[in-house]
Amino acid sequence: MQTFRLVLIHLLVYGALAVTSIPLSWFAVLLVLLLIWISIWDFLVFEIPDLAALLLAFSGAMTLYGSSELVLIDRILGGILWPLLFWAVAELYLKTRGVHGLGFGDVKLMAGIGLWCGAYGTIYVVLAAALAGLGVLSILAVVRSTSIAEIGQSKVAFGPFLCLSAWSVWLLGGST
Numbered sequence: 233m234q235t236f237r238l239v240l241i242h243l244l245v246y247g248a249l250a251v252t253s254i255p256l257s258w259f260a261v262l263l264v265l266l267l268i269w270i271s272i273w274d275f276l277v278f279e280i281p282d283l284a285a286l287l288l289a290f291s292g293a294m295t296l297y298g299s300s301e302l303v304l305i306d307r308i309l310g311g312i313l314w315p316l317l318f319w320a321v322a323e324l325y326l327k328t329r330g331v332h333g334l335g336f337g338d339v340k341l342m343a344g345i346g347l348w349c350g351a352y353g354t355i356y357v358v359l360a361a362a363l364a365g366l367g368v369l370s371i372l373a374v375v376r377s378t379s380i381a382e383i384g385q386s387k388v389a390f391g392p393f394l395c396l397s398a399w400s401v402w403l404l405g406g407s408t
Contacts, residue, residue: 280337
């Protein structure tokens with residue numbers, strides 16, 4: 233039942249955002265289905281499915297066919313630099329705190345998001361996802377009457393925030 237509600241909520245939220253961008257292409261349908269799959273899976277089991285991450289990256293690369301040189305460079309850089317940056321942050325967090333704070337699934341997810349949204353568009357994806365995540369944690373702290381520090385110690389899936397932000401940025405033309 234929880235999974236059904238999650239799927240319904242995702243379809244409603246992602247669909248509401250898509251209404252602003254009609255008409256949608258087949259690439260958009262593929263992108264939204266992959267992002268919803270990744271988001272729900274990560275929310276439920278705190279893991280990004282390898283197949284979904286691979287399909288996201290592959291489909292992002294397929295959208296490059298016939299692109300201008302500028303778009304091609306931006307999106308390929310996005311698909312390379314953002315996963316490297318996330319991997320570096322994950323390693324730094326692990327070395328300084330002694331625990332995993334960012335999973336390797338998020339690193340793989342960023343390769344696909346970078347290819348879909350480009351290096352510059354992905355800046356907005358990460359910013360929006362981080363702000364949304366902090367907002368949700370703050371609301372949880374108020375609702376549960378706990379401190380931000382206590383909430384910060386809880387496990388939160390970052391993938392759903394990245395996915396929704398990627399969808400929003402892509403719809404707004406966040407890729408050059």
